[in-house]
Each structure stands twice: as C-alpha cells, then as structure tokens.
Amino acid sequence: MTDPKTTITRFAPSPTGHLHIGGARTALLCWAYAKANGGKFVLRIEDTDQTRSSESSMRGILEDMAWLGIDWDEGPTLDGHPQLGGDQRNVGPFFQAQRLDLYNTHIRQLIEEGKAYPAFESPEELDAARKEAIASKTGYKYNRAGLDVSIEDRIARMDAGEAHVVRLKMPDEAITVHDEILGDVTVEPTEFDDFIIRKRDGFPTYHLAVVVDDALMGVTHVLRGQEHLINTPRHIAIQQALGFDTPSYGHMPLIFNPDGSKMSKRDKDKLAKKSVKDQKVESSPIDSVSDADFGAWLKDKTRQLPSDQLIELAAFLDISLPEIDVEDFQRAGYLPGALNNYLALLGWNPKTKNEDGTDLEHFDMDYLASHYTTAGMSKGQSKFDRVKLMSFNGDAIAALTDEDFAKSWYAWASKYDQPLAERFDLDSMLMLAPAVKTRCKTLADGRSVVGFALIADDEIEYDGKAVHKALIKGDKKGLELLIGFRNAIESLTDFSPAPIEALVKEYAESQEVGMGKLAQPLRVAVTGAAVSPPLGQTLAILGKASVIARIDRCAEGL
RNA sequence: GGCCCCAUCGUCUAGCCAGGUCCAGGACACCAGGUUUUCAUCCUGGUAACGCGGGUUCAAAUCCCGCUGGGGUCACCA
Numbered sequence: 001m002t003d004p005k006t007t008i009t010r011f012a013p014s015p016t017g018h019l020h021i022g023g024a025r026t027a028l029l030c031w032a033y034a035k036a037n038g039g040k041f042v043l044r045i046e047d048t049d050q051t052r053s054s055e056s057s058m059r060g061i062l063e064d065m066a067w068l069g070i071d072w073d074e075g076p077t078l079d080g081h082p083q084l085g086g087d088q089r090n091v092g093p094f095f096q097a098q099r100l101d102l103y104n105t106h107i108r109q110l111i112e113e114g115k116a117y118p119a120f121e122s123p124e125e126l127d128a129a130r131k132e133a134i135a136s137k138t139g140y141k142y143n144r145a146g147l148d149v150s151i152e153d154r155i156a157r158m159d160a161g162e163a164h165v166v167r168l169k170m171p172d173e174a175i176t177v178h179d180e181i182l183g184d185v186t187v188e189p190t191e192f193d194d195f196i197i198r199k200r201d202g203f204p205t206y207h208l209a210v211v212v213d214d215a216l217m218g219v220t221h222v223l224r225g226q227e228h229l230i231n232t233p234r235h236i237a238i239q240q241a242l243g244f245d246t247p248s249y250g251h252m253p254l255i256f257n258p259d260g261s262k263m264s265k266r267d268k269d270k271l272a273k274k275s276v277k278d279q280k281v282e283s284s285p286i287d288s289v290s291d292a293d294f295g296a297w298l299k300d301k302t303r304q305l306p307s308d309q310l311i312e313l314a315a316f317l318d319i320s321l322p323e324i325d326v327e328d329f330q331r332a333g334y335l336p337g338a339l340n341n342y343l344a345l346l347g348w349n350p351k352t353k354n355e356d357g358t359d360l361e362h363f364d365m366d367y368l369a370s371h372y373t374t375a376g377m378s379k380g381q382s383k384f385d386r387v388k389l390m391s392f393n394g395d396a397i398a399a400l401t402d403e404d405f406a407k408s409w410y411a412w413a414s415k416y417d418q419p420l421a422e423r424f425d426l427d428s429m430l431m432l433a434p435a436v437k438t439r440c441k442t443l444a445d446g447r448s449v450v451g452f453a454l455i456a457d458d459e460i461e462y463d464g465k466a467v468h469k470a471l472i473k474g475d476k477k478g479l480e481l482l483i484g485f486r487n488a489i490e491s492l493t494d495f496s497p498a499p500i501e502a503l504v505k506e507y508a509e510s511q512e513v514g515m516g517k518l519a520q521p522l523r524v525a526v527t528g529a530a531v532s533p534p535l536g537q538t539l540a541i542l543g544k545a546s547v548i549a550r551i552d553r554c555a556e557g558l
Numbered sequence: 559g560g561c562c563c564c565a566u567c568g569u570c571u572a573g574c575c576a577g578g579u580c581c582a583g584g585a586c587a588c589c590a591g592g593u594u595u596u597c598a599u600c601c602u603g604g605u606a607a608c609g610c611g612g613g614u615u616c617a618a619a620u621c622c623c624g625c626u627g628g629g630g631u632c633a634c635c636a
C-alpha cells in the first residue's frame with residue numbers, strides 16, 4: 001500500500017539579510033520537489049536569533065521569492081500577492097518567535113522524561129574549555145561531567161529562575177542518515193555531545209525549533225544545503241526523543257565562486273570596501289569634496305560606513321560588485337526564468353534528451369514543477385559560472401516576444417534606470433525590441449545598445465577612424481551619398497523602421513551602390529560609431545528631426 | 559587537527575548503481591569558417607577531461623583499497 005500522505009516540503013530562511021543565491025536554489029528545488037509530487041510548499045521564518053533578525057529582511061526575502069516565481073502554499077502572506085501564504089491546515093504561525101510555547105512544551109516534556117536536562121555552566125567556562133580543546137587539536141565536545149547531580153535538583157534550580165540552558169541527552173548509539181542524494185551517512189556516538197536545545201534567553205536553538213516545526217507542520221521531505229548534513233543526526237536524535245517521524249532528507253551540494261571561494265555576502269562587503277578604498281578617480285564626483293581631497297574622503301568613508309551603504313557608494317562610483325543576492329541579479333537585468341533555469345541546472349540534471357539527442361538544459365518552471373527529482377542531483381560541489389548564466393539569460397531574452405521583452409525592459413528600467421525609462425516609453429521599447437533582444441545578455445545591456453539615443457544631437461562624439469573609413473575615404477563618396485540620402489529622407493512621412501529600411505535600400509539601388517556603402521556613412525553620422533542596431537530602428541528611435549540634425553552636424557564638420 | 563561529504567573537458571555536466579556498444583556525449587567559454595548593410599543573432603567545424611597509485615577482471619571512467627586534492631562541520635548562529 002502506498003502512503004497516501006501528501007508530500008510537504010519547506011523553505012526556512014532566517015531573516016538576516018537578502019535572499020542569497022544559494023538560498024534561492026534551495027527554495028526553488030524544495031518548491032519543485034513539492035510540486036512534482038503533488039504536495040505543498042511551506043515557507044517558515046526562522047527568527048529565533050533576536051539580535052540578527054529584522055522585519056525588512058523578511059519582507060525582502062518574500063519579495064525576492066515572489067519575483068523568482070517561487071510561490072508558497074502556506075506561510076506568511078505578502079501584500080499585493082494574495083495567492084501567496086496562508087494557513088490552510090492550521091499549522092501556523094510561521095514565525096518561530098511566535099511559537100515559543102510550542103517549543104517550551106516539548107522541551108518540558110523532554111526534561112520530564114529525562115531526555116534533556118538544564119545545565120548551568122557559564123558561557124565563559126565553556127569558552128575556556130573550547131579554547132583548550134582547540135589548543136590540543138581535538139574537536140570540542142561538551143563534557144557531561146555534572147550529570148550526576150540529580151535531575152530533580154536541576155529542575156528545582158531551573159524552576160527557581162536560575163540562568164540555565166537546556167541540553168539534549170544524546171544517545172550512545174550510532175545514527176544513520178538515509179540521504180536521498182548522498183546515500184547512508186553514519187555518525188558514531190563518540191562524535192556526539194549533549195548540545196543545547198534552549199538558550200539562556202529562553203529561545204530554542206535552531207535544532208530544536210526546526211525539528212518541532214517540521215514535525216508539527218507535517219514536513220515529509222527536507223532538502224537543504226550540505227552544510228547541514230552534520231546537524232542531521234542531532235535532529236534525528238531529537239525526533240526519536242520526542243517520538244516524531246523522521247522526514248526524508250536530501251543534502252544538496254554547495255555552490256562556490258569560480259575561484260573556489262565561498263559565495264558569501266561577506267565577500268561582497270569585503271570587495272566593496274576594498275574597491276571603494278582603492279578607487280582612483282581623477283575628478284571628484286561629489287560637489288562638496290575637491291578633486292585633491294577625494295582619495296582621502298573615500299578612505300574615510302570606508303572606515304565609517306556600514307557595508308550596505310558602502311555597496312551603495314560602490315554603485316554610485318560605478319564599481320561593479322559580484323552578484324550574490326537574488327536582488328543583485330534582478331538589478332543586473334536577469335530574467336527570473338533564466339536564473340531559475342541556471343540555478344536548477346547547477347547540481348541537477350533532468351536526464352532528458354532533446355530531439356537531436358543532446359542533453360536538455362533549457363526548461364521553464366512548469367517543467368521543473370513536473371519533473372524535478374533528487375535522483376538527478378550530483379553530489380559534488382559546483383562553481384557558479386556567471387558567463388553561462390549570462391548566456392542562458394541572453395537566450396531567454398531572445399526567446400521573449402517583442403511585447404514581453406518591452407514590458408520586462410520597461411519595468412526593469414523604471415526600477416533601476418530612471419533616465420532610460422524617461423527617454424523611452426513602452427511603445428518605443430516595443431519598436432526597439434527586435435533590434436535590442438539579440439544584442440543584450442541582460443536587460444541592463446539594453447542601455448548600451450541604444451546609448452546613441454541617450455545623447456543630445458549636438459553632443460555626439462564621432463569616432464575618428466569610423467568617420468574616415470565611412471565618409472572621407474575614397475573621395476568623400478560616403479559623404480556624398482549621405483547628403484543625398486538626407487534630402488531623400490525629408491519627404492518620408494512614416495518614420496518607422498520598415499519604411500526607413502525600404503528607403504535606404506531603394507536609395508542605394510538608385511545610386512547603384514551596395515547597401516553597405518550607404519548604411520555605414522549613415523550609421524556613423526547619426527550614432528558617431530561604426531556599430532549600431534539595424535538602421536531602421538536606429539533612425540526611427542531618433543526621429544526624423546534628430547536624424548537630420550545629426551547628419552547636418554556631421555557633414556558640416558567635414 | 560577529529561569527524562563527515564565529494565572528485566569526468568577551463569566551467570556545468572551525461573555515462574558509473576546493473577564493467578565491454580566510451581580512443582568518453584552535451585552545454586557555456588574559446589578558436590576557425592559561413593550567412594548578414596555594421597554589430598549582434600544564426601549555421602558549420604575544431605581544441606579540450608576520466609586526479610594519482612595499487613588491486614579485482616578476459617575487459618574498469620564504471621567495482622575495491624590507499625594517496626592526493628576540494629568542501630563541510632566542530633556556537634547559548636541558522
């Protein structure tokens with residue numbers, strides 16, 4: 001008989017910052033696992049660390065997940081996304097800080113059954129013991145020495161209000177984790193110690209909270225990063241002590257930078273600090289600071305500013321930092337579909353062939369939600385290859401319809417590039433779409449493709465080499481064609497890409513020259529450079545008046 | 559350092575569990591050619607890997623052992 005129990009997975013971030021890209025992959029795969037098995041995906045906020053948790057981080061994480069399209073069936077609700085969150089089975093609340101009674105009930109039960117006990121060593125005492133262990137190059141373990149003090153005494157002291165922690169009495173048998181990805185992993189009892197399940201401040205530790213919540217929320221499958229593998233025997237010990245079922249576990253390989261370093265926020269902070277401090281700027285971009293003082297000003301800021309403001313300063317100075325958080329990728333112009341696709345493929349292979357026999361690599365959320373299985377997970381760590389991600393993103397952009405591209409581009413610009421959104425409205429972007437789509441890997445790249453239109457007509461800087469090649473070389477034949485075309489274009493009434501292209505072609509034929517002979521002088525005259533999108537879009541986006549003004553200005557200078 | 563996990567092109571990976579069809583397939587990147595009014599796209603072709611050493615076997619990328627290398631963990635963080 002098959003177990004009719006619904007598959008329940010969960011993602012349980014702690015709200016101590018933005019959603020990290022590694023966390024996003026965990027969330028994505030948990031989501032996919034639940035969907036592929038017709039189950040539910042639960043979002044829970046692990047805010048038991050009172051000093052580091054914040055409301056704004058929590059919101060940020062929820063918004064990042066919503067942007068990625070990872071929707072949760074149960075969990076906190078997010079304004080403006082009525083379909084997200086809720087508590088269909090009445091298993092909430094979904095904030096650990098609101099579940100203290102639940103944890104305490106279970107902790108009390110463990111103590112009364114003799115499976116856990118209050119302990120009274122001070123943090124200083126334990127630190128000293130830990131330092132000693134490190135000095136002697138052995139692993140630190142809590143010494144259960146005082147356990148002969150009767151449990152009744154301990155409970156009495158605890159109930160009298162003495163400061164204490166609660167520790168779980170670990171079993172003296174080996175514990176085996178049956179991991180869906182790694183296989184069986186057995187840890188010997190000699191590796192265990194009586195770890196803390198409730199802190200001095202009355203909050204449970206992660207270990208206790210996660211076990212109680214997963215059990216009470218009916219979580220059947222836990223997918224998480226491999227850094228948790230070593231915690232799992234502890235969790236199993238708590239489950240056994242409490243009489244809970246052990247869910248199925250799968251520990252996913254970790255993701256690293258190409259150089260093998262950790263992909264951590266800390267590294268971004270460090271790099272921001274260093275880059276800002278070492279930034280060489282000829283002239284100060286800040287009015288109140290003189291050019292000469294700018295270097296010292298930066299050094300000073302590096303010392304004073306917290307990391308998030310340093311990152312803002314780096315952005316202001318045009319220093320590019322590696323994308324680490326989901327929000328960084330959004331800002332950099334990635335599409336959620338491409339990011340999800342790449343993320344899912346990092347460490348997972350769908351083991352499906354395309355029609356031509358090559359491996360399937362491009363798939364969407366629907367595919368993931370119906371095909372994901374831990375069987376395709378690799379065991380080894382992998383490196384995050386931004387170049388390949390960018391290629392995926394370029395493919396995803398190219399695959400968008402013109403309408404969808406324009407919408408995405410406009411939405412992105414409205415959020416991250418105001419000047420661009422002011423220069424081009426949605427219709428302009430729609431017109432540019434066919435030209436821009438194949439020329440950018442990210443939405444942010446779009447700016448450079450149409451950069452020529454962002455400059456005033458009389459501020460175009462001409463590339464000398466391009467001008468010479470297209471307009472001057474060969475008895476100024478190029479210039480002559482350009483001027484002739486300028487006159488032809490004045491009478492064009494519909495100044496949109498197709499008629500413009502047609503006119504260019506027609507005029508070139510009438511002058512008995514190849515397209516290139518006319519196109520390059522024209523391109524250089526209106527953009528200043530030998531490279532631009534096709535002439536139809538290039539001229540149309542400028543508008544007739546601007547095109548003529550640019551041609552005239554260019555011709556005058558020759 | 560103890561314990562635990564891992565190891566195929568530069569990178570992500572297929573193949574490994576059920577050894578031969580693998581002088582190892584795909585993707586990104588790179589190189590060369592083609593299409594194209596420039597650029598980009600697109601198309602064709604190419605370079606490039608089983609970490610090392612032992613076994614087992616008629617036969618090993620595939621099974622076993624050791625070494626080396628990478629990673630995780632050793633908190634009153636999660």
